[in-house]
Amino acid sequence: MALFTVEKCPVCGNGHFKPFMSCTDYFVSHEVFEIQECRGCGFKFTANAKDEQHIGKYYQSEEYISHSNTSKGLVNFVYHRVRNYMLGQKRRLVESSTGLKSGILLDVGAGTGFFLDEMKRHGWQVSGTEKSVDARIFARQEFGIEVAEPGQLFRFEKDSFDAVTLWHVLEHIHQLNENMKALSRVLKPGGMLIIAVPNYTSYDALHYKEFWAAWDVPRHLWHFGPEQIKPFGEKYGFRLNSIHAMPFDSFYVSMLSEKYKKSKLAFLKGVVHGKISWLNSLMNKGKCSSVIYVFEK
Ligand SMILES: [Zn+2]
Numbered sequence: 001m002a003l004f005t006v007e008k009c010p011v012c013g014n015g016h017f018k019p020f021m022s023c024t025d026y027f028v029s030h031e032v033f034e035i036q037e038c039r040g041c042g043f044k045f046t047a048n049a050k051d052e053q054h055i056g057k058y059y060q061s062e063e064y065i066s067h068s069n070t071s072k073g074l075v076n077f078v079y080h081r082v083r084n085y086m087l088g089q090k091r092r093l094v095e096s097s098t099g100l101k102s103g104i105l106l107d108v109g110a111g112t113g114f115f116l117d118e119m120k121r122h123g124w125q126v127s128g129t130e131k132s133v134d135a136r137i138f139a140r141q142e143f144g145i146e147v148a149e150p151g152q153l154f155r156f157e158k159d160s161f162d163a164v165t166l167w168h169v170l171e172h173i174h175q176l177n178e179n180m181k182a183l184s185r186v187l188k189p190g191g192m193l194i195i196a197v198p199n200y201t202s203y204d205a206l207h208y209k210e211f212w213a214a215w216d217v218p219r220h221l222w223h224f225g226p227e228q229i230k231p232f233g234e235k236y237g238f239r240l241n242s243i244h245a246m247p248f249d250s251f252y253v254s255m256l257s258e259k260y261k262k263s264k265l266a267f268l269k270g271v272v273h274g275k276i277s278w279l280n281s282l283m284n285k286g287k288c289s290s291v292i293y294v295f296e297k
Helices: 062-069 074-098 114-121 133-143 150-154 176-186 203-211 226-235 247-260 266-283
Strands: 017-024 032-038 044-046 104-108 125-129 161-167 187-198 239-245 290-296
Touching: 017 203, 074 114, 074 161, 074 187, 074 239, 074 247, 074 290, 104 114, 104 150, 104 176, 114 125, 114 133, 125 150, 150 176, 161 176, 176 187, 187 226, 203 247, 203 266, 226 239, 226 290, 239 266, 247 266, 247 290
Parallel strands: 104 125, 104 161, 161 187
Antiparallel strands: 017 032, 032 044, 187 290, 239 290
């Protein structure tokens, strides 16, 4: 199995790292992975993940698929109800940040196409890329949307899009620098890059430590905090315009973390800690379990 190795910090370029935490992949393999921290900027990454050719087996789980396609189980039921609500919230964020009621959108890591469908139904011209063949087939059959394979990102014309969105996708991408360059190239000047990622500086991350579900090793290769994402965007010519909390993620991630801890009353405890995380994020959006960063090109 070929390892994915990180020579230099993608944020600051420093090549010196220190061990941060050992985490178990509770979702699929139950293997242990090491998270390392950059000595220069504090950025964190999964040190012994597999390379792009070999990471596929860590996505092969009934449960991982059920995240997007079935409503089995209480946690998933809640997740699905919330997702429908969030689709509207995401659309409104794209519209308010671009100032456009309809425009040209690219969703990178479009999954099964729910967000593209939401945007298309509201008058947006949409394109998407997605690694999973099954998800692309689902998007075509369910919504009639042709989602492209990830390499298409590098073939879109320069200055094509008013907005590009990555909803919990950036942390999965091996070729981080190449993709950021491409994202900058395909956005129109003044276009918006909207990135949602988990936040390891959140209340729930600090509370659950190695059980925090959003470490999600080895699928999550990169672990961003608000302090690193700003300079990371600037490196590619983006200015951070605004940040937004994703309050429901506080609840979902807390419930899942309790499940990983094999807690009794996992659902109830998850709600309690989710609520604390959410209340914290009301005072400081940068403390939410997941954060949306809106960058302007
Ligand atoms: Zn660094």
